[in-house]
Amino acid sequence: MNNSTQFDAARQARRITEQAVSWYIEQQEPLTERQRVAFLAWLRASPRHVAEYFAVVQMHGDFKAAAALKTLTVEQLVDQAGRDNPVVMFPMVGSAIRKEHVARPGRARRMAMRAGGLAAAAMMAWLGIGYWRDANGLVERSFQGDVAAVRAVTLPDGTLVQLDRNSVIDVHFDKRFRRIEVIKGNALFDVGKDMRRPMLVNVGGHVLQDIGTVFDVKRDASGDTLTVISGRVRVLNAADESKQGGIAALLSADPVADLTTGQQISLSVSGVSIKQPAQVAKVTAWLPSEIRFQHETIGNVARRFNAYTSKPLVIENGSIADERISGIFHADNPQAFAAYLATLPDVRVVEERDRVRIIASNQTDTKAGHL
Template sequence: MTGNEPMRDQAIAWAVRTGDPAFDDWDGFTRWLEADPAHSNAYDKVVAAVGEAVEAVPPTPKAENDDMPAEGPTRRRWIGGAAALTLAVVAAFGAWQFRGGSYTVETAPGEVQLVKLDDGSQIAVAGGSRLVLDRNDPRVASLEQGQALFTVIHDVSAPFRVTVGDDTLVDVGTIFDVKRAKGALSVAVSEGAVVLNPEGQNAHVARGQMLTLDTASGRYRLGEIVTEEVGEWREGRLTYHDAVLADVATDLSRATGLTFEVAPSSAAHRVSGSILVEPIRTDPQTLGPLLGLAVRRDGKVWEIEAN
């Protein structure tokens, strides 16, 4: 089951309900829209698909003894039936096959999903991530949130492109890991190479290198990385070398499905070490001795702080 199916089903349900003239739960609908920015996009896609189907419906023929306009209640009932049928088809096939051929793969925190593309390439999508792909062009992807590992079939004539906000990564090789965080983008390469913004910085990231970009300033830095550590989150391991604790908390939340936050006094604290995800998911306090941290529970949140 793909990560966006529950959202799709909710969008379809809301589209059916809001299309009913008797619908009056606008407060509930508004709360659902505001709960996640992706909800509005999902709902708009469903409504757009139904609208296109409705536009294709021919007007109901007017009987000779019928003084009611062709666009009266009979027409509206016909459209209502067509719209319901369209929604049922969308629900049955479970695909975002709307205008442009784009579709979204969205994972819940703690979930990892493998996507196989038509050209033979594969993308492992980390938990708490959102990736937009195109059925009409398997050589493009857009990482809207989170992290993904790309294993690409290299084609000189059709380079694989990944957009991350306003930035573009162009494949010059095979395997690379991309992470999108607030105000930052990182890419680590274990095979081949990647170019950041060919029309801009034109920064070349080779095997065994990691590039970190400040998306606001456009400044970046290159560093060395152990190739075996690239994408190791797929196997349930996270390794850090002088990493900011706030980034560790984000990674742990994405990998475990739990919520980790950093005490304000430790936001800039840096740590190094390698940890297995599953034991921390079972008992978050085991993180403490591994990275020299204090781990406390506050309701549904696990707060981490430097000792």
Template sequence: MNSSNKVVPLHTSNSIDDEASLWLVRLDNGSLSRQAKKDFKAWLAVDKRHLVALKAMADVWNDMDEVLSMITDEGSSENISLWPILTPVFKPLMLAASVSFLAVLLWLTVPEGVQKNSYATVIGQQLDTTFADGSIIHLNTNTVIETEFSKDKRIIKLIQGEALFDVAHDPNRPFIVYAGDRLVQAIGTKFVVHIKSENIQVTVTDGKVKMSKVATDTPLSDIKELNNTIAQADDVFIVKGEKVIANNNQTPILTHIKTENLQRELSWLDGKLIFDNETLFDVIEEINRYLDITIVLKDPSLHALRMSGRFDLGDSEALIEAIELSFNIQSQRIDSNKILLTKKIKT
């Protein structure tokens, strides 16, 4: 998460809890110097309450005991990546960083010079991250990625969800996104990759990318730079204003996108969802991605109804009200997690 290795200084006036929280911030940088590791072990050894405080702040993770035993082992060289959003302890840090995302703990044993991290958003959240190379990643709702940066390459694994990649040019380090069974290599560009249940979609908003097929679950360390001078079977070059939909074992489908349609597809970046004469089924499917409740269309005859509109992300009440008024539909809350839409019964 933190792109720098800046060390947060400890102050003797801080309480044990304050010191523990600051150590977690230092660990969040992903790597500690040899001296910092010695300082950390010394801090743990000074007072048994230090370890207790550290555990208390990280007890959200089931394997913290094993984790702590690893970092206090003299022979340990693991790098640590923590996402300190444990409220209320880290609430001030979250506000200062303007970051809201799912807490994740990863222990990463990596070769020298390789930086690994993971990032995630929960339903309804977005996250912008700028890396040391200047590249920017915008994560959409319910998205998880892993990153592996080295002196030779920059690899992003999109595990689920949708992300926009604004790639900083670096001819010596290819930028490759791995999603499902596809690799997408940037050729100085800005593009979106979206993993859906049935396919993988790549939309280029600037520049050019190359999509290639790869074995599912390929380790990031085994991913090599794509040869952009030779086109293999299933390879697709995608340029600005184009979109490719790739299904397993099927030829990818390339389409051109009008400027206004592209703006609608990227409206989530501005906290909006825009629909233009789209089926109610598709509208509900899209809006459900951003809600912690599920809207269900009970009657199949409602699926083909057409709808247009502009809505704030997460504003389910406004959407449901618009549907009720437009199509003579009524809503019924089934439980805390589900709303049912049905035809209004005439009286």
């Protein structure tokens, strides 16, 4: 196989993987009839599609995603698996296979299972996903940004992390602390609330303690930079953790610096720079210029806007936060999004000096004027 052929094969394999991931994401919400027909047609088009989709499902441990295949003719997939290239069968399909096939799988199906495992491993490597453990609040995982686009990751505690291209973070949560280490690149954090477990972000020789905030960390050859978009971040000396007392000693030590909304500092092994006013638009220039959302909750969309503004949108009503909407907005215009929310039934927008509050229209509020 020449280089050109190998390149074409790799490109096709990646395209199938991207399609499988896209279909998996689509099925986090019920498919429309048109989507269901398109999904089944995509599966029937090639055994490789079936194998790759199952690899994605297997990787996430989410076998509910295979439920859509109940309407697919079992015989079609089983016969196709025997005739064509190895295919991994879905668990939802397996119950309809003849008992002798289950008791003594043929060579094609044994190869299919092996291929499915390899596909899952390749998929995990391509997505930059490492080991994941989530039991009793314990988490260990690595995330890597995509090659060509910004990647958004929501952690189990509700923390939203946006990763620039090829950026890498390591996540370590235990029963007492939530820790994230920025290995390289650019990462923007909107930290989830967990009063029992402080959030600590390691950046080289320093530790950032979140105190309710949105902040950006940049690591490159020229040094490390911390920018607070909104809220407050405390900068601690990582060396204090190595002293007797560990993390307790770290948290009780005097901070190297305290930053609030719109402030920025440089970090290095020799210390930290003087705090400077941040140009938020410049700092967040690596983020997408548009915010696109399809059937997404208002709460999640508001958090995405908060990465661009020092005046965050705060959704105070749970019912409003859970309502799902679709649309496209310029990322640097949260005012337009707030104005749109004000047009929704039973929603009121209240503008304050340091935030924009989204409340229920029947909620009494006399502290500020309306947006």
